[in-house]
Amino acid sequence: MTTRAIQLQSRSRRRPKRHRPGLRRSIVSVVCLLTALSGCTAQAAPENSSSRGDAPAGQSSVAPARQGRPAASQRIEFIPERLTLPGHATAGVLPAVTVDGVLRVPEDVEHVGWWDGSARVGEPFGSTVIAGHVDSATEGIGFFARLLKIKAGDTITLRADSHQLKYRVTSVRTVAKKALATDSQAFRQTGPHRLVLITCTGNFHRDRGGYDSNLVVVGKPLGVAR
Amino acid sequence: MITKRAARWVKLALLAAGVLALAGVTISPSYAANDTEIYIVQGLPGKDLDVAIDGESVAKDVKTAAVAGPFKVKPGSRMVTFSENGTTVLENTFSIKEGSKADIVAHLPASSSGDPLVTVYKYDAVKVPKGKAQLVVSHVAAVPPADIRVNDQVLFANIANGESLQLVVPVATYKVSIVPTGETKPVFFGPVSLTVKGGAINRVYAVGDPEKKTMNVAVHVITASTTGSGKPSEVNTGTGGQAVGDGPSLAVNLVR
Numbered sequence: 001m002t003t004r005a006i007q008l009q010s011r012s013r014r015r016p017k018r019h020r021p022g023l024r025r026s027i028v029s030v031v032c033l034l035t036a037l038s039g040c041t042a043q044a045a046p047e048n049s050s051s052r053g054d055a056p057a058g059q060s061s062v063a064p065a066r067q068g069r070p071a072a073s074q075r076i077e078f079i080p081e082r083l084t085l086p087g088h089a090t091a092g093v094l095p096a097v098t099v100d101g102v103l104r105v106p107e108d109v110e111h112v113g114w115w116d117g118s119a120r121v122g123e124p125f126g127s128t129v130i131a132g133h134v135d136s137a138t139e140g141i142g143f144f145a146r147l148l149k150i151k152a153g154d155t156i157t158l159r160a161d162s163h164q165l166k167y168r169v170t171s172v173r174t175v176a177k178k179a180l181a182t183d184s185q186a187f188r189q190t191g192p193h194r195l196v197l198i199t200c201t202g203n204f205h206r207d208r209g210g211y212d213s214n215l216v217v218v219g220k221p222l223g224v225a226r
Numbered sequence: 227m228i229t230k231r232a233a234r235w236v237k238l239a240l241l242a243a244g245v246l247a248l249a250g251v252t253i254s255p256s257y258a259a260n261d262t263e264i265y266i267v268q269g270l271p272g273k274d275l276d277v278a279i280d281g282e283s284v285a286k287d288v289k290t291a292a293v294a295g296p297f298k299v300k301p302g303s304r305m306v307t308f309s310e311n312g313t314t315v316l317e318n319t320f321s322i323k324e325g326s327k328a329d330i331v332a333h334l335p336a337s338s339s340g341d342p343l344v345t346v347y348k349y350d351a352v353k354v355p356k357g358k359a360q361l362v363v364s365h366v367a368a369v370p371p372a373d374i375r376v377n378d379q380v381l382f383a384n385i386a387n388g389e390s391l392q393l394v395v396p397v398a399t400y401k402v403s404i405v406p407t408g409e410t411k412p413v414f415f416g417p418v419s420l421t422v423k424g425g426a427i428n429r430v431y432a433v434g435d436p437e438k439k440t441m442n443v444a445v446h447v448i449t450a451s452t453t454g455s456g457k458p459s460e461v462n463t464g465t466g467g468q469a470v471g472d473g474p475s476l477a478v479n480l481v482r
Contacts, residue, residue, distance in 0.1 A: 062305055065318035065330070068347035068364060071389040073382070103458035117356060117454035124381060125396050126358075135466035145469045181459045189357060190396045200464030211464045 076225040077122040080114050081160040083130060085150065091143040093130060093158070109133040109142035112197075119193060121158045121165050122225030126189035128158070131198040137209070144199035147172075147215055156195060156219050164226060167195040167219030174201055180214045195219040261325050265295030266306075269333030269366045269433035270342055271440035275315060278307040291433055291444040293329075301326070306344060308332045318344040327351065329446060331431060333366035336387035338435045345388050352427065353453040359397055359422035360450070361430065364390035368435035369414045371407045376400045383407070397424035404432055404441075415441040425452045 080093045094106050096113025105113035112132030119126035133142030154169045175184045177200075186196045195218070202213030266277050266285060274287040277294065285294040301324040308316040316332050328348045335343055347364060354360045363374055365385045374382035374391075377400055382391040384407040403416030414436045420443075422428045427448045434440035 062317055062319050065306070065320045065344040065346045066388055068329075068331070068345045068388055068390055071382075071385040071391050073384050074391055075393060077394065098455040098458040101456075101459040103461045105461070105463055115455070115458065117456060120355075120394065123394050131461045131463055134464040135468040136464070137466040140466060141468050142463070144463065148469065177460065177462075180461060181457065187457045190398065198461050198463065200462065201469075204464065204467035204470050206467060209465050210462055211470075214461055214463075 077120045078160040078163045080158040084157040086154045105131045109136050109139045127196045129196045134199040166222045169219045171218045173216045174213050262301050263296040263327050265329050267329050267331040267444050271434050275308045291442045293446045320346045334368040338368035354450040356452040356454045360427045361395050362392040364431045367432045372404050375403045423447050
């Protein structure tokens, strides 16, 4: 399930579900038919054959219980879909999965990847981690080559649907690739919420087909997600 | 929308049929498909309550701050009765949709001079990020709108009786206290240590009355399926060398 924002969820929860008894009944009969064919002795009991009716007698005079509801201060948390760097440069953000210890960022260098094990935007704790190509042998310069120019104090915006949260860059560091997970704490999911952008930098080793370092940009949220 | 849903139903039906065929055992499909469930949260201080759904007893002597269940119910309009020693304390109807879950809470109103009431908190079976917990706090105590301070910060702000707030938090033990909205005292409750369970929905209910020293929490933990992949050890995001002017195809360095 794609949890976009809790507020949206709770809104959709209030929407009445459409009932299509005809379809459901026909599916029940399909199941019955198949189970009969399979030779098992399942007792097909459609929903409406229960001893309990939909509204038991004597209920009409009883008042309905109060409905619990979200407080107005419910925090918005969302999976980022768009990232905007200074100068209005915007890239699409796709979920990125870790496979065998390697974060699989989008092949398309104009997209960046949100590590799906990291914090959603607006959570109170943990890093929201987004990584993207600085360049690629097949596609050339990547969107995150722009990070080579970013500096402390710059603003980065993450958005999804109508929600957004801005971050102020607090540090830009070059970290040896092997030390990324250990020394930089880039992937830390405890502590105050922050944004961590990762790309490659340092010396390019043509023989190894890659760079020897990662560039790690850290940003602090400006307020809460809206 | 409708065709998508229909397709899902057909898929489900085929899957169910397949499972039944493979299993070759006697089961009742209507029961197997029924995941409409309720839990009872007993938030009334000093009472051991018996609980009935549609007149049928489901739990006896449920103590203050205890959670009982799950109880499978038929979707639709149901009736819950809380009684003590054969006398009805509370009786209300509630509606529940197929596949939904709800906590049915008997509790005090915001003002301790008012009558107890039943509040129904409905929720879905959401996925929880790996190594984290979904924390849902609900205010069902005899206190005015409150802030819930976690590790000395307001994490849940201005929450009134009958309301709830939710967050995803790392697995840890938190110091929790309840204070009036925007204030730091009087402390209605706490501080207490609360350890959240990872990969689960942790539903926490603040119950009781601080004036009678009956404040407490009822905690309902529901194991959830998790989402998200593990922590990476490597991020390789440059294979061309163009960004440092060492590329095979592009000699143009756009950024420097």
